[in-house]
Amino acid sequence: MKKKGIKTRSIHDGELKDKTYNGAISPLYLGTVYDYLGEEPMKYPRYFNTPNQLALSKKIASLENCENGLLFGSGIAAIFSTMFSFIQSGDHVVFQSSLYGGTINLIFKEFKKFNIDYTLVESLEPTEYEKAIKENTKIIYVETPSNPLLEIIDLQKIALIAKNHHLISMVDNTFASPINQNPHDFGIDLVVHSATKYLGGHSDILAGVVVSDDLKIKKIIESSINYGGNISELTAWMLERSIKTLPIRVKAQNENALMIAKFLDKNSKVEKVNYPGLKSHPNYDLAKSQMIGFGGMLSFVLKNEGKADLFSKNLKIIKTVGSLGGIESTITCPAKTSHSKVTREKRIKYGISDGLLRFSVGIEDYQDLEEDLNQAFKMI
Numbered sequence: 122m123k124k125k126g127i128k129t130r131s132i133h134d135g136e137l138k139d140k141t142y143n144g145a146i147s148p149l150y151l152g153t154v155y156d157y158l159g160e161e162p163m164k165y166p167r168y169f170n171t172p173n174q175l176a177l178s179k180k181i182a183s184l185e186n187c188e189n190g191l192l193f194g195s196g197i198a199a200i201f202s203t204m205f206s207f208i209q210s211g212d213h214v215v216f217q218s219s220l221y222g223g224t225i226n227l228i229f230k231e232f233k234k235f236n237i238d239y240t241l242v243e244s245l246e247p248t249e250y251e252k253a254i255k256e257n258t259k260i261i262y263v264e265t266p267s268n269p270l271l272e273i274i275d276l277q278k279i280a281l282i283a284k285n286h287h288l289i290s291m292v293d294n295t296f297a298s299p300i301n302q303n304p305h306d307f308g309i310d311l312v313v314h315s316a317t318k319y320l321g322g323h324s325d326i327l328a329g330v331v332v333s334d335d336l337k338i339k340k341i342i343e344s345s346i347n348y349g350g351n352i353s354e355l356t357a358w359m360l361e362r363s364i365k366t367l368p369i370r371v372k373a374q375n376e377n378a379l380m381i382a383k384f385l386d387k388n389s390k391v392e393k394v395n396y397p398g399l400k401s402h403p404n405y406d407l408a409k410s411q412m413i414g415f416g417g418m419l420s421f422v423l424k425n426e427g428k429a430d431l432f433s434k435n436l437k438i439i440k441t442v443g444s445l446g447g448i449e450s451t452i453t454c455p456a457k458t459s460h461s462k463v464t465r466e467k468r469i470k471y472g473i474s475d476g477l478l479r480f481s482v483g484i485e486d487y488q489d490l491e492e493d494l495n496q497a498f499k500m501i
Contacts, residue, residue, distance in 0.1 A: 127184065127300065128368045135180030135361070137172055147176060149358040166351055169342055173357040178330070180364060181320070184299035185312055187332040191341055192357060196295065196315025197223045198350030199329030201231075203311055206344035207289050208259045210236040215253045217263040218243045219272050219471055221293065221315075222460030224264070229463075243471075245404065247278035254286055264293040266408070269420045269455040269479040270472055271296070271395040273404035276411055280308030289337075295319070295446075300371040301414040310337060318446030319417075322363050322370050326356050370448060370484060374417030377450075377490065378482040382419050384491055390498055395420045417482045418445065420455075426476025428501040429454055433478065435497040438489055445481035450490055452480050 125134070137147035150172045157163035164170050169178075169191055178190035193199040200223075208214060216228060218241040232239055240253040250261055261283045265274045276292065283290035291311040292304040298319040304312045314320055316328035329350075331341060352360075375398075382396035394401075397408035398415030408415060423429055433441045439450045443458035453459070456475045460468055468474075482490070 130183050131180070131367050132365045134183040135176045135178070137176045147173070147358065147361055149173065149354065151354050153354075166354065167346055167349065169345070169351065171354060173354050173361070174352065177357050177361045177364075180361060181299070181314075181316075181330050182332045184364075184367075185294075185305055185332045186303050187305050187312065188334045189338040190330055190332040191338055191345070192316075192352040192360075193329040193331075193345075193350045194352050194356075195327050195350070196221075196313070196317060196329040197227060198348070199313045199315075199331050200224055200293070201227060202345040202348050202350050203291065203313060203331045203341055204260060204262070205235075205348070206341040208237055211238075211257060213238040213240070213255045213258045214260045214262060215239070215250055215258055216241050217245075217250075217267065217274060219267040219270050220262075220264050221268040221295070222455065222458075222463050224293070225460070225467075226462040245272055245274045247275050247282055250279060251282045251286075254282075254288070258286070258288060260289045260291055262291045262293075264296075265302075266296040266397055266416060266418065268293075268296055268418075268459060269395075269477065271397055271402075271416075271418060271420060273397055273402075273408045273411075275407055276304050276307035276309055280304075280310075283310070284308065296418050297412060297416055298367065298371050298446075300368050301375070301416050302412045305332070307411060310334075316360055317444060319371060320364055320367065320446075321360055322367065322447055324442075324444060324447035324449065326359050326363070328352050328356055328360055371414065371417065373484040374482050375414040377484065377487050378417045378419055378480075379415060380487050381480065381482050381490060381494075384494070385419075385421050388498065390424055390501065392422045392424045392426075418479070419482065420477055420479045422474060422477050423501070425501065426474060429476040429478055432497050432501050435500040436493055437496070438485060438493040439480075445479070447481065448484045450481065450483035450485055452478055455479050 155164035182190040290309045295315045313331045379398045386394045396419040442451045
């Protein structure tokens with residue numbers, strides 16, 4: 122059977138049928154207890170198998186071209202639960218150094234408690250990840266495009282290195298979304314998302330997800346029922362609703378972000394723009410080869426970094442908030458938000474200066490966004 126298009130799958134794959142009233146949308150099952158006779162295992166929210174959880178997992182897995190998925194209460198819950206399903210005391214993990222601040226904080230604060238060793242690779246060259254592998258290495262973990270520097274790493278090469286060394290490859294695909302990139306198609310084993318961002322898209326839910334093959338998802342369930350990072354039924358229902366418009370939203374964000382990046386790149390008050398859709402990006406060709414669209418995220422540095430806050434405060438339409446991926450355009454200083462729990466010394470080391478601004482481009486009319494940026498630039 123011919124595979125359906127991405128917009129059709131976003132709407133219809135994994136939907137629950139309303140068998141009572143034949144409604145057009147999935148019913149919401151708020152119950153936490155179900156008949157256990159004849160069910161194995163019994164349905165229970167902490168077991169990841171209630172109706173809305175199962176339906177939404179299938180939808181997201183379909184968008185990522187994977188067999189199955191698992192929902193969590195946040196992106197960091199998905200990352201922690203997934204990693205700790207494949208590692209134990211005495212193991213080692215190879216990480217990309219330029220990661221989401223929450224992931225970096227998890228590594229620095231929690232790994233030592235569990236006697237888990239790690240290496241942060243300060244390079245995008247896949248051979249450097251292979252060099253970092255030890256006898257006790259279990260996972261290679263990367264993020265592309267990275268938060269907040271929009272760095273690109275070769276997914277196919279990372280997957281091949283992991284496979285050749287009998288390791289698990291894991292990618293945070295949050296910045297790209299399933300619309301712009303499908304890491305599993307390049308051989309990646311585990312794909313995680315902070316569903317709070319693009320999948321949710323309306324800045325009103327907190328959720329995370331991992332997708333993979335059936336066997337790996339089963340293994341993650343077996344561990345994760347002990348961690349308690351579950352999603353609520355209402356959140357699962359809201360997330361399914363949001364994903365129905367994901368392709369439309371992301372397409373508009375892709376288009377706006379490319380125009381914004383080109384606009385900023387020509388601005389005399391901007392020192393540098395990080396966006397994989399710019400031909401000046403050091404990994405433009407690689408991004409073009411593994412991404413369907415370049416995404417709605419970019420970051421930039423003002424020539425006068427000390428005026429980053431003043432610039433942000435003068436924006437009228439673009440909101441100064443800490444998260445990203447919503448339909449509204451937002452701007453933030455990662456040093457004060459996503460990477461605030463990382464020491465300044467480490468932030469600077471990884472290229473995240475105090476004046477770096479991360480811009481999540483929304484679906485507003487482009488001209489209105491450009492005018493808002495222009496009037497803010499005039500104030501600095």
